[in-house]
Amino acid sequence: MGIEHNSNGGSKAKPAGSSLAATSLKIVGALLFAAFVLIVVPMLINGAERWDLYYTLTSVALLSIASAGVWLTFYIGRINIGQAAYALIGGYVSAILVVDYGVSFWWTLPLAGLTCAAISIFVGLPILRLRGVYFAMVTLVFTEVAKMAALALPITHGASGIANIPLPGALEIFGLTLIPDFNTLENSRYAFYILSVTLMLLCYFMMYRLVNSRMGRLCYSLQQNEELASSIGVNITYLRLVAYAISSFLGGIGGAIFAAISQSVYPSSFAVADSINFMLNCFLGGLGYVLGPMLGTFVLYFGWDWLFQTGKYQLLIFSSVLIALMLILPNGLLSIRLWGKKS
Amino acid sequence: MSDILSIENLTRRFGGLYAVNDVSFTVKENEILSVIGPNGAGKSTLFKLISSFLKPTSGRVMLQGEKISGLAPHIVARKGVVRTFQETTIFRNMTVRENVIIAHHLQSEASLFGYFAGSANARRDVQKFGQSADEILTLLNLESVAYEMASNLPHGSLRALGIAIGLATNARVLLLDEPFAGMNHEETMRTVNMVQGVRDRGVTVLLVEHDMAAVMKISDRIVVLNFGEKIAEGTATEIQNDERVIEAYLGIEDESIGL
Amino acid sequence: MEQVIANGLYLGAQYALIALGLTLIFALMNVLNFAHGQMYVLGGFVTYVIYGQLGLPFVVALIASAITLAAVGALIEIYLFRPVIRKSHREESTMLLAAAIAFFLDAVILLLFGEKQRGVPKILDGVLNWDFRIIMPYDRIAIGVLAILIIAAFILYMQYSKTGRAMRALAQDRVAAQLMGVQVDRYSMIGFAIGAMLAGVVGGLLVTITGVNSGIGGPISIKAFMMVMIGGAGVVSGAIAGGFILGMAESVGLTVFSGYGDVTYLIIFASLMVFLAIRPQGLMGKPWG
Ligand SMILES: Nc1ncnc2c1ncn2[C@@H]1O[C@H](COP(=O)(O)OP(=O)(O)OP(=O)(O)O)[C@@H](O)[C@H]1O
Ligand SMILES: [Mg+2]
Numbered sequence: 001m002g003i004e005h006n007s008n009g010g011s012k013a014k015p016a017g018s019s020l021a022a023t024s025l026k027i028v029g030a031l032l033f034a035a036f037v038l039i040v041v042p043m044l045i046n047g048a049e050r051w052d053l054y055y056t057l058t059s060v061a062l063l064s065i066a067s068a069g070v071w072l073t074f075y076i077g078r079i080n081i082g083q084a085a086y087a088l089i090g091g092y093v094s095a096i097l098v099v100d101y102g103v104s105f106w107w108t109l110p111l112a113g114l115t116c117a118a119i120s121i122f123v124g125l126p127i128l129r130l131r132g133v134y135f136a137m138v139t140l141v142f143t144e145v146a147k148m149a150a151l152a153l154p155i156t157h158g159a160s161g162i163a164n165i166p167l168p169g170a171l172e173i174f175g176l177t178l179i180p181d182f183n184t185l186e187n188s189r190y191a192f193y194i195l196s197v198t199l200m201l202l203c204y205f206m207m208y209r210l211v212n213s214r215m216g217r218l219c220y221s222l223q224q225n226e227e228l229a230s231s232i233g234v235n236i237t238y239l240r241l242v243a244y245a246i247s248s249f250l251g252g253i254g255g256a257i258f259a260a261i262s263q264s265v266y267p268s269s270f271a272v273a274d275s276i277n278f279m280l281n282c283f284l285g286g287l288g289y290v291l292g293p294m295l296g297t298f299v300l301y302f303g304w305d306w307l308f309q310t311g312k313y314q315l316l317i318f319s320s321v322l323i324a325l326m327l328i329l330p331n332g333l334l335s336i337r338l339w340g341k342k343s
Numbered sequence: 344m345s346d347i348l349s350i351e352n353l354t355r356r357f358g359g360l361y362a363v364n365d366v367s368f369t370v371k372e373n374e375i376l377s378v379i380g381p382n383g384a385g386k387s388t389l390f391k392l393i394s395s396f397l398k399p400t401s402g403r404v405m406l407q408g409e410k411i412s413g414l415a416p417h418i419v420a421r422k423g424v425v426r427t428f429q430e431t432t433i434f435r436n437m438t439v440r441e442n443v444i445i446a447h448h449l450q451s452e453a454s455l456f457g458y459f460a461g462s463a464n465a466r467r468d469v470q471k472f473g474q475s476a477d478e479i480l481t482l483l484n485l486e487s488v489a490y491e492m493a494s495n496l497p498h499g500s501l502r503a504l505g506i507a508i509g510l511a512t513n514a515r516v517l518l519l520d521e522p523f524a525g526m527n528h529e530e531t532m533r534t535v536n537m538v539q540g541v542r543d544r545g546v547t548v549l550l551v552e553h554d555m556a557a558v559m560k561i562s563d564r565i566v567v568l569n570f571g572e573k574i575a576e577g578t579a580t581e582i583q584n585d586e587r588v589i590e591a592y593l594g595i596e597d598e599s600i601g602l
Numbered sequence: 603m604e605q606v607i608a609n610g611l612y613l614g615a616q617y618a619l620i621a622l623g624l625t626l627i628f629a630l631m632n633v634l635n636f637a638h639g640q641m642y643v644l645g646g647f648v649t650y651v652i653y654g655q656l657g658l659p660f661v662v663a664l665i666a667s668a669i670t671l672a673a674v675g676a677l678i679e680i681y682l683f684r685p686v687i688r689k690s691h692r693e694e695s696t697m698l699l700a701a702a703i704a705f706f707l708d709a710v711i712l713l714l715f716g717e718k719q720r721g722v723p724k725i726l727d728g729v730l731n732w733d734f735r736i737i738m739p740y741d742r743i744a745i746g747v748l749a750i751l752i753i754a755a756f757i758l759y760m761q762y763s764k765t766g767r768a769m770r771a772l773a774q775d776r777v778a779a780q781l782m783g784v785q786v787d788r789y790s791m792i793g794f795a796i797g798a799m800l801a802g803v804v805g806g807l808l809v810t811i812t813g814v815n816s817g818i819g820g821p822i823s824i825k826a827f828m829m830v831m832i833g834g835a836g837v838v839s840g841a842i843a844g845g846f847i848l849g850m851a852e853s854v855g856l857t858v859f860s861g862y863g864d865v866t867y868l869i870i871f872a873s874l875m876v877f878l879a880i881r882p883q884g885l886m887g888k889p890w891g
Binding site: 209210213214215217218220221224225227228230231232233234235236237239242 | 394396415416417420421425426427432433434435436437441444445446448449453455456458459461465468469508511512
Binding site for chain 3: 129138141145280330
């Protein structure tokens, strides 16, 4: 029972001989990667005294969690440009509970995810029947609507948003301190980094399992042909909802931690441009690979951050590069690898 | 043999057009029944109505006394009525074997979460589906392409894959829409044998087909549609001598149909 | 009451024009033009410069907006969409290209015109006051009437001109049109140019009323998407219906809910979801899927 969790079954599986070796290689790779981001990267950052990189990398980790959700909706054949809405909702749920109701951040985190999942079921029931550009359009509109709701509803405190969110307190279970109070730490950035990266690793581990399990195959069958999936007995409505709810859950988690780090949330904290960026992350990383969105987020976010030095030309250069990329590689970054196979 | 399906006064209108108009007939258990008729006669629409991909304007479809029209398609599939498609519809970016494995969905014992978590049921399912898929692939002579991407298959194998998918669902009633379309004579005869093999496994087969030679060879009974209406029903010989059938076909093409 | 209807009609006419451009591009090329709102903003700024800054007549400015955006649209089609559509095997590619173009235009607009809200002198002075039932400035009336005239001209053009007929054939069935000898590339380009031009013209019209700023491109696109979803994507009558319906809904909502903050759009979206659940293809759209 390793990471590899074969959905194909049967002794006749083609890579039978090599699959064990491949599995252990993957486990080792995953562990090495985890050790690298959790231990080596902090050491390098501390060594170079580039504390700002903690914030950058934490952002990458959180955005790639949200992007993983978008990727999953793509996996069932829907172009989701509404993830920023769930990130915003997640941020607000956590912030409101912490600030107005004094709930511990650690409780608000799953609650933020679950609230988003619940909302996504209501929203998803009607809109998941739409396909292609129609679904894309309606999710994009939803992003804007979430922002307007944040502006209009009394509970979100309107345009002034919620500022001065306290740092997460300690997480104790039966008197045992699992996570220390962030206020007592001398470097809360490091703590947020570890938290976000751990969640990112967990998220991608789960996604990997999901995609490589029979559940993943079922999701993929929706992307390929919903009508056929339905005729072989797959409850497509249910499966679509489940995938969309997981996606929105991830968006909510990402948004909640973002609010905790920046200690504030505003109606414009996550906007249409963010929704588009989540989609771009997935696309750039390659839609066929579970790890695609992580890679895409990293490249895109660092690229954007790096272009900061160009000042007012940042957006111009960034978008020009994107356009050029689309012209050169209209099928995504990782499509370079596919060329050999296709032709 | 008892009736497994009965189609009762089934009607489907698209705007002003009656694609299927007051059609009634019954299907006996374990028979091969073909539905024929000129282009646009309403055959595919009839199949979509039976598999509940379309809702009838009026009338109903009964499966052993239980009404199935109006239910969601996946529920109807769960009850054992499964349709494959006129257009070669498959999961294009999966291998042939994966296509067949995924089609075992109705026999799943594990839940979605079980599959995700790798429960005992899930592992048993996966094991079982793999074996069953290999059997089906062997039965339909597809083992050699089992690990090909479905999108790379030649036309003939695609049809076979369509039938394999149908078989894998373990349906009681299989609706095949033009399984021989685009095949040469030899391929057709091989597929005819496949369909007979499917029937021998206890499946009731409904089939829409334009290849008259194949239809006459394979069918126990034939239903003829024209402009949405049933104009005849009977054995191959009865149909070949039916005035109205000959008329309907003569209006369209002549001898090419082999009547 | 009359006031609400008048406002709705005025808004609806502008919206319908925006939606028309978007839907035309969608119908011809199956491209969802994310940059539509940015094209609107660009059109607004062109009029702002020529009419507001240089003091040339408004009509000249409006024509300049139209020509500029038509050129921009044509260039984008020829050099960006055409090669990407040819090379990619997924419809997402064009969507992402459109998003990148939206970012690009945003950046260009910001660099050229800054982020300040810009306004221009009124094109007409005075206010129509009909018994206090309808109170509407003359310039709004003029802009509304102008928008309706342009819509009418567009419909006539699509219906009776040779180009219009070719584009309709192309929209209906690309392959069949190609077989019939319609030059697909040429008419895609013309269609994109006209679509962009319409966005630019509305920008030019509305800059005289509401002014323009570099940040409203995105929200305008979103509104255009809503209209297209209401009416049905790729259908001219749908775009017009969607535009007027949204304009009316906004006008009514702002009156009825003025006491409750800005919940109008929340309600419009909720209604849209219910509506799409019943009619996924929109009011006039063709059934699909
Ligand atoms: N979704 C639909 N909307 C409107 N009309 C339809 C629809 N589906 C089918 N029709 C019409 O119903 C009639 C019957 O179509 P159907 O596809 O059932 O014919 P068929 O017998 O399968 O023909 P073929 O032999 O060409 O496959 C045709 O005139 C067709 O145009
Ligand atoms: Mg047919």
